[in-house]
Structures are given as C-alpha cells and as structure tokens.
Amino acid sequence: MADGLDLGAPPAAPQSEGYRVLARKYRPRTFSELIGQEPMVRTLGNAIERGRLAHAFLMTGVRGVGKTSTARLIAKALNCIGPDGQGGPTIDPCGRCEPCRAIAEGRHIDVIEMDAASHTGVDDVREIIEASRYAAVSARFKIYIVDEVHMLSKNAFNALLKTLEEPPAHVKFLFATTEVNKVPITVLSRCQRFDLRRIPADRLADHFARVCELEGVTAETEALALIARAAEGSARDGLSILDQAIAHAGLDGGGVAAEAVRQMLGLSDRGAVRDLFGMLLAGDGPAALASLRRQYDYGVDPVAVLRALLETVHGVTLAKVGTADDPAQPVEERAARADWAARLSFPVLHRLWQLVLKGHDEVAHAALPIEAAEMALLRIVHASQLPDPSDLARRLAEGGGPVAAARAASPPAAPVAASAQPVAADALPDRFEAMVDLLDQGGHLALAARLRNGARVVRYAAPELVLSGSRPMAADTVGELVVALKGLTRAQWRITFEDVPGTPTLKEQDDAADAAKRQAAWESPLVRAAREAFPEAELIEWPGKRSNA
Known part of the structure; x- marks a missing residue:
C-alpha cells in the first residue's frame, strides 16, 4: 500500500518451460x-x-x-x-x-x-x-x-x-x-x-541418431538399432523408448549403451541367443537348458528367448534365400547367419520355424513359462537329431529300413537309381507291381502309395494300363502318373478305365497273403500243440519284422 494505492502482489518470477518428452x-x-x-x-x-x-x-x-x-x-x-x-x-x-x-x-x-x-x-x-x-x-x-x-x-x-x-x-x-x-x-x-507405412528400422535408427545429436547425448549404434527394432515401425514408440534409455543412462556420461537397452527392454543378449541356437542344432540338451536358465536368472522373459530364436531362424532363412543383409545387424550376427544358411537346408529351417513358433505360443500361455520353455527347447533338440524327410524318403526308396523287409517276399523289379534315370523304352516294367516299384524307387513315393492302396487293375500291357472304373482315381492323379511314367521310361503311357471290378489292390493282395501265412502258421503241428497246452495263446508278429512262416 503506497499513498492508499493497492499495487497488488508482486509479479511472480518467470518459470522455465517444463520438460517435453x-x-x-x-x-x-x-x-x-x-x-x-x-x-x-x-x-x-x-x-x-x-x-x-x-x-x-x-x-x-x-x-x-x-x-x-x-x-x-x-x-x-x-x-x-x-x-x-x-x-x-x-x-x-x-x-x-x-x-x-x-x-x-x-x-x-x-x-x-x-x-x-x-x-x-x-x-x-x-x-x-x-x-x-x-x-x-x-x-x-x-x-x-x-x-x-x-x-x-x-x-x-x-x-x-x-x-x-x-x-x-x-x-x-x-x-x-x-x-x-x-x-x-x-x-x-x-x-x-x-x-501410412511402417517406418523401416534403419530409417528409425538414423532418426534416433539425429535426435541424440540434437539432445547432446551419445548412443551406441547397436543400442539405436535395438530401439528401432523394438519400436516395430512406430516413430513415437521409438522416441518414448529412447527417452527412457537416456534417463536410464543417467548423468555418468556413458551414454546409451546396447547392453543397458537390452536389460531395459528385457531382450535376450544376441551373443547368448547365437550360442543357444548352436547348441540346439548340435543336439546338446543340457547345455541348451543351462543357457536358458542363465538368461532367465538375468531377468530375461522366456517368451523373449523364444522370440529371439524365431528372429534367428527367420534371419537365417532370408540369408539362405539371398536377401540383402540388414545393416542394423552386428557383423558377428550376419556372419553367423551366413554360416548357418550355408549348412542348413530349407526343410530343416522350415521345421525349426514350426517348432520354435509352437514353443513360443505354448510359453506365452503357460502357467509355468520357464518349464514350458525348457520342454520346447528339448523338443527342438530331439527334432534336430532326426533325419531330413527328403533324406529319409531317399533311403527308403533305395531299399533301406522296413520297406526292404516288406518287399522281401515279392520278386524284385529292375533296379532304378534314386536319381530317377529313365529306363529304355524296350525295358518297360512287365508287371503292374514292377511299375509301382519303379515309381517308388524313382522318388514318386506319394504317387506309388496311392496306386498301391487304391488302384484295381483290369489289364496291364506296358505302356498301356486299364484300371477299374468302379473305383475311379482322381484326374490329377492320372495326369501326374502319365507324366511320371514318361519321365522314367521315355514312353507315352495310355491310362484308361473300364467299368469292371478289376483285381484287388496291391495292399489288399499283401494283406491277404499275410492272412494266409498267419493261418498256415496257426494250423501248423507245432503251433497246434502249443495251443492245446496253452488254450489262451495268441499268434503275434515279431516287432519290426514280417512273418515268413
């Protein structure tokens, strides 16, 4: 109050603008x-x-x-x-x-x-x-x-x-x-x-680098790449993560480090993931479980480990296809993926993808996540020791395993290499069974199985085949059969149908032969004497072998 004049409260000191994210x-x-x-x-x-x-x-x-x-x-x-x-x-x-x-x-x-x-x-x-x-x-x-x-x-x-x-x-x-x-x-x-498109990870990483420069903050290139990948194409999400990473770095002048970003995001260390992936491929179950437990003890979510394995399988597959390297990936990561891409086949990679994806879904919804993750890894270890399906098919086609034993009772067909080299036109298979064996040995396993289980023959005189129309085959099967036989025999085959019953299928013939053998064995004097001594006895087939009695 001065001379009766109220000047009011003194002006407040100007306040600095609050921090903007x-x-x-x-x-x-x-x-x-x-x-x-x-x-x-x-x-x-x-x-x-x-x-x-x-x-x-x-x-x-x-x-x-x-x-x-x-x-x-x-x-x-x-x-x-x-x-x-x-x-x-x-x-x-x-x-x-x-x-x-x-x-x-x-x-x-x-x-x-x-x-x-x-x-x-x-x-x-x-x-x-x-x-x-x-x-x-x-x-x-x-x-x-x-x-x-x-x-x-x-x-x-x-x-x-x-x-x-x-x-x-x-x-x-x-x-x-x-x-x-x-x-x-x-x-x-x-x-x-x-x-509006998702923003590529490399563009986001460059943008975050410019932001760090404007903010006077140092950041490792790998740290920015991790943030860019975690942002999943969103600039706002990436800047929010970067804000958190800068706060996490504190005032010690160390800047934003990749290891700190991994811990902040709960990501698995890339080196640990590479080691784990190698253990899975080597079939080393104990080492894989120990690696998973170490990451779990460090606070890494088991789902994050499976997600990192999914990224690895995907990256190796892309490398095998020949796509360009991701510039955001460390040099060690790119080298490891290139090495795996050279050693692993596409069927193996696709099988790994399905196994890891199934494990990821199981762990994400499991009541016991770490235990579910361990079981998923053990399943992958077991699958890594199985032969490739194409290799298994080739071995079976070459006469190995149970297929050879199953064919022991039938006369052998002319040998055909697994590489499906054509035979001369004057050396066509003389029997329908031999034709099916030719398809089987030539690599057409599924087609041979369809014929063996479903084809009823009316007349066979190569290169002519007449099948029963009472049980017709699909048109695409007939077309596939003509093409396969032409490739194997250099002959143009003619496949028709007649509306008559035809002979039993090869499988029915094999089943009937097996039944006759079992009946003959059942009625043999030795077995009859055993049955009289042991009235409840049964005739069983030795596991893995066919009865030749």
Whole structure:
C-alpha cells in the first residue's frame, strides 16, 4: 500500500518451460520431416499444386507412424497464407504466418480436433454438421480432424454420411484411424485414403541418431538399432523408448549403451541367443537348458528367448534365400547367419520355424513359462537329431529300413537309381507291381502309395494300363502318373478305365497273403500243440519284422 494505492502482489518470477518428452518435441513440423511417407507426400503435393483437393481424407496405419501429425500438416498446408499474407495452399507451409503458428499450437478457431474415442455418439456428430454450415472465421478452410474415427457409433457414422458426401466448399474432413477395417465402407468410399507405412528400422535408427545429436547425448549404434527394432515401425514408440534409455543412462556420461537397452527392454543378449541356437542344432540338451536358465536368472522373459530364436531362424532363412543383409545387424550376427544358411537346408529351417513358433505360443500361455520353455527347447533338440524327410524318403526308396523287409517276399523289379534315370523304352516294367516299384524307387513315393492302396487293375500291357472304373482315381492323379511314367521310361503311357471290378489292390493282395501265412502258421503241428497246452495263446508278429512262416 503506497499513498492508499493497492499495487497488488508482486509479479511472480518467470518459470522455465517444463520438460517435453521427445515424442512431442520432435513431432514433424513439415512434410519433409515425415519419415518413410514419401509416396503420400508426393500425392498430396500434386493435388495441392493442381487444385484437385478432396473434401475428406482418411489416414490409416499402425500407431506412431504420423497419422494425426499428417492431418495437422494438411491443415497447415491448406490454410497457410505465407509470411507476406498473400500465399495460397502449399505442400511447404511457411510455419511463420498466424494460421501456421496457431494450428501448430492447437489454438486455431477454424481447425477443430475431436477424439472419437470420447465423442462417439450421434449428438457429437450433429454438432459438427450444424457448425459446418457456417463459414470459417479467419482461415481459408474450416477443418475437422477426427482421431480414431473407427470409434464412432453406427448412428454417428450414418448421420455424417450426407455431409461427408456433399460438404460445404469451405469444409475439409481429416480422419485418422488404426483400425480401418472398422470404418464402414460407405465412409471409406467418400474419402481419399492414405495408408501410412511402417517406418523401416534403419530409417528409425538414423532418426534416433539425429535426435541424440540434437539432445547432446551419445548412443551406441547397436543400442539405436535395438530401439528401432523394438519400436516395430512406430516413430513415437521409438522416441518414448529412447527417452527412457537416456534417463536410464543417467548423468555418468556413458551414454546409451546396447547392453543397458537390452536389460531395459528385457531382450535376450544376441551373443547368448547365437550360442543357444548352436547348441540346439548340435543336439546338446543340457547345455541348451543351462543357457536358458542363465538368461532367465538375468531377468530375461522366456517368451523373449523364444522370440529371439524365431528372429534367428527367420534371419537365417532370408540369408539362405539371398536377401540383402540388414545393416542394423552386428557383423558377428550376419556372419553367423551366413554360416548357418550355408549348412542348413530349407526343410530343416522350415521345421525349426514350426517348432520354435509352437514353443513360443505354448510359453506365452503357460502357467509355468520357464518349464514350458525348457520342454520346447528339448523338443527342438530331439527334432534336430532326426533325419531330413527328403533324406529319409531317399533311403527308403533305395531299399533301406522296413520297406526292404516288406518287399522281401515279392520278386524284385529292375533296379532304378534314386536319381530317377529313365529306363529304355524296350525295358518297360512287365508287371503292374514292377511299375509301382519303379515309381517308388524313382522318388514318386506319394504317387506309388496311392496306386498301391487304391488302384484295381483290369489289364496291364506296358505302356498301356486299364484300371477299374468302379473305383475311379482322381484326374490329377492320372495326369501326374502319365507324366511320371514318361519321365522314367521315355514312353507315352495310355491310362484308361473300364467299368469292371478289376483285381484287388496291391495292399489288399499283401494283406491277404499275410492272412494266409498267419493261418498256415496257426494250423501248423507245432503251433497246434502249443495251443492245446496253452488254450489262451495268441499268434503275434515279431516287432519290426514280417512273418515268413
């Protein structure tokens, strides 16, 4: 109080602006700062330059790729008036005029943002419809930005349709959604749609490196690559993780380290994963379980270990196909994958993928995750010791194992190499059984099995085969048989059908022969005497062998 005048409280000291998280601080302010969306920017630029502006735009894509940011940039591009106040719509808004600054700060009266998640009803849409009749107050266009538009109710969508199809000339609608499949087709057909892409991991890593440079933070290249992969194509998610990694690094000046990022994200160490994968391929169960337990004791989620193994199998398969190396991968990782790709066949890799994927799903839903992970690894170890299916088929075709014993009672066919070398046309198999054996030994195992189990022969006179029409075979089987026989015999085969019963199938003949042998053995004097001494005795076949009695 001075001379009876109340001067009020003294002014407060100016306060510094609070910390802004990186995801907000480095939000794109121009179209050139949008990462990985060049096709959309080019289309928008051409539309603005030619004056072919749609009245409604729909931006869709996964979280964090820039949908809402793109909507705000479009609002700036359409309402920018340039530094001199005389400019028109442009793909490069100046960012200095009043409309640009007001839109960037979220305070422009003619750019209305609405979150459809909290304004889902028809009444909210009616307010938009009523307000859209009035011209913009200070901007060129009145723009409505509706985020997560798929959250609107069915009635709200229906209320919006007529206005969306024929809006006033001064109104533009900008919609953003992560679930475009939930947006009615009637709405989609009235919008110009832009599908924003996932941002590649290498582009994200470069972006995070620039952010670290601007923030005065050092970061290992591998650490940024880990963050980029964890972001799964989302710039916002990646910047949030980077923010956390910088805070995790503290003030000791060490910067963002890859090992710290792994621990923060609960990722398995890549070197440990490579070692574990090698143990699985070597069939070393105890070592694999010990490696898994070590990572578990360090706090790594068992699901993360299985996920890392999935990434490894996928990476090795891509390396075997010959795709370009991922520049974000360490040199040791690329070398190891190249080595495995050279040593492992595609069938083995596909089998590994199925086994690890099944284990991942089991562990993700298991009541005992670490125990489920151990069982999954043991299953992989066991499968790694099994022969490759193609090798097994070749061995069987060459006469090894139970197939040879099964064929011991039948006259041998002319030997055919597993490489399926054609035989001379004058040396065609003289019997149907020999023809089936030729297919079997030539590598056509499935086709030979179909003939052995289902073909009833009416007449066989190579290269002519007449089968019973009372039990016809599929047309594709007949075509496959003609092609296979031509490749093996150099002869053009003719396969027809007659409507007569035909002979029993080869399997039925074998079963009948086995039954006759069993009956003869059952009625032999020695067995009859044994049956009289042991009335409850049964005749069984020795495991793994066929009865030759």
